[in-house]
Amino acid sequence: MRHKRNIKKLGRNKSQRKSLIRNLAISFFQNKKVVTTQARAKQLCRVIENLITIAKAQNLTSIRRINTILNHYQTTKIVKDLGLQYKERNGGYTQIIKKGNRKGDAGETVIIKLIG
Numbered sequence: 001m002r003h004k005r006n007i008k009k010l011g012r013n014k015s016q017r018k019s020l021i022r023n024l025a026i027s028f029f030q031n032k033k034v035v036t037t038q039a040r041a042k043q044l045c046r047v048i049e050n051l052i053t054i055a056k057a058q059n060l061t062s063i064r065r066i067n068t069i070l071n072h073y074q075t076t077k078i079v080k081d082l083g084l085q086y087k088e089r090n091g092g093y094t095q096i097i098k099k100g101n102r103k104g105d106a107g108e109t110v111i112i113k114l115i116g
Helices: 014-031 038-055 060-070 073-085
Strands: 033-037 094-101 108-114
Touching: 014 033, 014 038, 014 060, 014 073, 033 038, 038 060, 038 073, 038 094, 038 108, 060 073
Parallel strands: none
Antiparallel strands: 033 108, 094 108
């Protein structure tokens, strides 16, 4: 049984999956949107919303927690600013928009972007 097992493996082992999500998150925060597959976008959405929620605290501990997850100082500054922007909002910071299928393997692609 798979009760309370929410992490999709995305066809990778743990270190590769962690690196993939970290790089997607860094790219997302720098460009404010990213085009990827639906499975990756759903996992990325969980990480992004968690990071913005941590950033809403605006203290040294939250900045260090964000930096341990992303390991990219410039992006940590961007997330910190987004925490101020979404201070009054209680979750739901991202939006997933279906784009269509890829030409090569017909994988369903989506655009994930910030709301507001």
